[in-house]
Amino acid sequence: MIDWSEVLAKDVLPRYGWRDALLTPLSSTNNHVFRAQWGNSAAIVRLQTRPIVPAQLASELAWLAALDAAGLCVAKPLTTQDGALFVAGEAHGTTYHAALFAVLSGTSHTPDTLTLDAVAQVAELVAGLHRLPFVPDTAFERPRLDAHALFAPNGIYPLVDEAALFSSQQRAVMDEVAARVQAAMSVLETLPEAFGLIHGDLLLPNLLFSAGRACALDFEYCGWGVYLYDLTPLLWQLKPLPDYDRFAAAYWDAYVAQQPHAQSWHVHLETLIAGRQLASVRWLVGHQGGVNALAAHRLRELEGFLAEGVLRRTLPPH
Numbered sequence: 001m002i003d004w005s006e007v008l009a010k011d012v013l014p015r016y017g018w019r020d021a022l023l024t025p026l027s028s029t030n031n032h033v034f035r036a037q038w039g040n041s042a043a044i045v046r047l048q049t050r051p052i053v054p055a056q057l058a059s060e061l062a063w064l065a066a067l068d069a070a071g072l073c074v075a076k077p078l079t080t081q082d083g084a085l086f087v088a089g090e091a092h093g094t095t096y097h098a099a100l101f102a103v104l105s106g107t108s109h110t111p112d113t114l115t116l117d118a119v120a121q122v123a124e125l126v127a128g129l130h131r132l133p134f135v136p137d138t139a140f141e142r143p144r145l146d147a148h149a150l151f152a153p154n155g156i157y158p159l160v161d162e163a164a165l166f167s168s169q170q171r172a173v174m175d176e177v178a179a180r181v182q183a184a185m186s187v188l189e190t191l192p193e194a195f196g197l198i199h200g201d202l203l204l205p206n207l208l209f210s211a212g213r214a215c216a217l218d219f220e221y222c223g224w225g226v227y228l229y230d231l232t233p234l235l236w237q238l239k240p241l242p243d244y245d246r247f248a249a250a251y252w253d254a255y256v257a258q259q260p261h262a263q264s265w266h267v268h269l270e271t272l273i274a275g276r277q278l279a280s281v282r283w284l285v286g287h288q289g290g291v292n293a294l295a296a297h298r299l300r301e302l303e304g305f306l307a308e309g310v311l312r313r314t315l316p317p318h
Helices: 004-016 054-069 116-131 147-151 168-188 227-238 244-258 260-288 293-308
Strands: 022-027 032-038 041-048 087-091 094-102 195-198 207-210 213-216 223-226
Touching: 004 022, 004 032, 004 041, 004 087, 004 094, 054 094, 116 195, 116 207, 116 213, 116 227, 116 244, 147 168, 147 260, 168 223, 168 227, 168 260, 168 293, 195 227, 223 227, 227 244, 227 260, 244 260, 260 293
Parallel strands: none
Antiparallel strands: 022 032, 032 041, 041 094, 087 094, 195 223, 207 213
């Protein structure tokens, strides 16, 4: 077992001029995340040990830096003393990439504590991400977040031997939902004003609220996609609420107020929310190694979407 705090303290933080910093582990679900405290300075350290493309990491951080410079509330990447956005190295035969981010202050929400004002703040943030006139350089490289990337066996949520994991009925449901999502995205991708860089994972755990605005965290899955898909993570998360319609209307209205040309996209919104649910199924099955009760429950809800055209989410029975 590698002591990553030791690696960070010895080989990474000194590159930022931080020596003898106090490291507190925060999570290790997908990456190793620490809070570093050095005197009066603090930072969040994200250490990735799974294979990544360095150019894609550099591009994620470059877009983040541009968003921060434009005044949007995002986790600003910090640079090393020689101006690099991340540190790459090897420890005990394992390659790693580490990046530091400024600490954002704010409060978090769950679906039960979220307010209509907070939803509107998220919409304004998302519209700001989509409005930024960011011009990438020739080295910029981020993946496409289209239907193929979301649902292909070797895509963002890879699964081995899907025929063995899912029943024939479940596979039929998944294929039909994926086809509808692809059709909707194909229409939107033809509209220059509907396509660009998106966060891709704006769930409540990746949002903070401070001084009347929303702040975005964790851009690890950002990429090129249709802007409408960026609205779906939060709407999907709020679907089980009894007053979902009020929150959905507030979110949409606040976004369209900033992006008036988006009004015509609404016809595709429910389909892309269903696509987000399908992505969640693939993520669940990949992490659980099989179709557990929650994944099966979500697949039944997707079957209902195919019949009604509306995704009706409920909390699964315990």
